[in-house]
Amino acid sequence: MALTLNAGTRLLVVAPHPDDESIATGELIQQVRLAGGEVQILLLTNGDNNPWPQRWMERRIRIGVDERRRWGERRRAEVAEALGKLGVDAASLRPQGWPDMGVTTRLREAMDDSVAVILDRLDDFQPTVLALPALGDHHPDHGAAHVLTRLAVARWQHEPPRMLSYLVHGHDTGATGRVKLDSSVGLHANKMAALACHRSQMALSGKRMRRLADRAERYQWTRGVPPVTDSAVLPWQPSPLLQGWLHLTLADGQGVRQWSWREAPLAQDGQGRHVLHGLDATIEGPRFVKLHMNLPSPWIFDRWGWCELQCG
Ligand SMILES: [Zn+2]
Helix, strand or coil: CCCCCCCCCEEEEEECCCCHHHHHHHHHHHHHHHCCCEEEEEEEECCCCCHHHHHHHHCCCCCCHHHHHHHHHHHHHHHHHHHHHCCCCHHHEEEEEECCCCHHHHHHHCHHHHHHHHHHHHHHHCCCEEEEECCCCCCHHHHHHHHHHHHHHHHCCCCCCEEEEECCCCCCCCCCCEEECCCCHHHHHHHHHHHHCCHHHHHHHHHHHHHHHHCCCEEEEECCCCCCCCCEECCCCCCCCCHHHEEEEEEECCEEEEEECCCCCEEECCCCCEEECCCCCCCCCCCEEEEEECCCCCCCCCCCEEEECCCC
């Protein structure tokens, strides 16, 4: 499928953090503007939970609530400046101020309110194209943002927008449904100029960020899959040694449910795969499961993360 952009295109970018809009969609945004279309950015967090760059830039060790809030405001201002380089007015930025590294907690504890925020944006802006984080992104805020966005689209009573998933952290594994955006020297230069506006991040991580932004922009077409029946195969085979620490979170149109691995309604099939049973087959729309370990860890990235449940 080709991506056609014209004056009727309305692109909504769901960005969990300041800088995702430039790294992942900096050229797509410009192409939509050049075609005469409109762009809005739904910025979920201000990226305020970012202590190491802040310590470095501000020469301070202790970071309290006020410092953290101020850092978030600084990063939000950087996005507004970056959007200017991409041809988008600062008024198109819609920041939500959710806690950075807290999108999964919001999903678990306030799913309906969080979906309603995205639904409001869909109602207000009426996007025809939606760029959203990939479900398989290893950053937990990105995977959770995908789930919330998909649930909002499923609930929206309009023609669903074309959905393009973008991956920032992790490896691209999907072989089908890829869209690679045509680039040009000018578009790429503007994108790198937008990236450079994120001075708070470039100071410590400039090399990594430039490497991420230097790749050709790629997206995965994302479509709803047929709803599951009353059971679904999970893609994971966690070691029995870990199973005492593991948890499953199910998110769908009905809400959120959580189990420890041992209490979850799981059974193994003839091939040794773990099958989740007892699903309500009358629920429409996509359904997602996350496998995670609830141990405190300095490693922020997801080891297993989310999957979308499929039939069969
Ligand atoms: Zn991000």
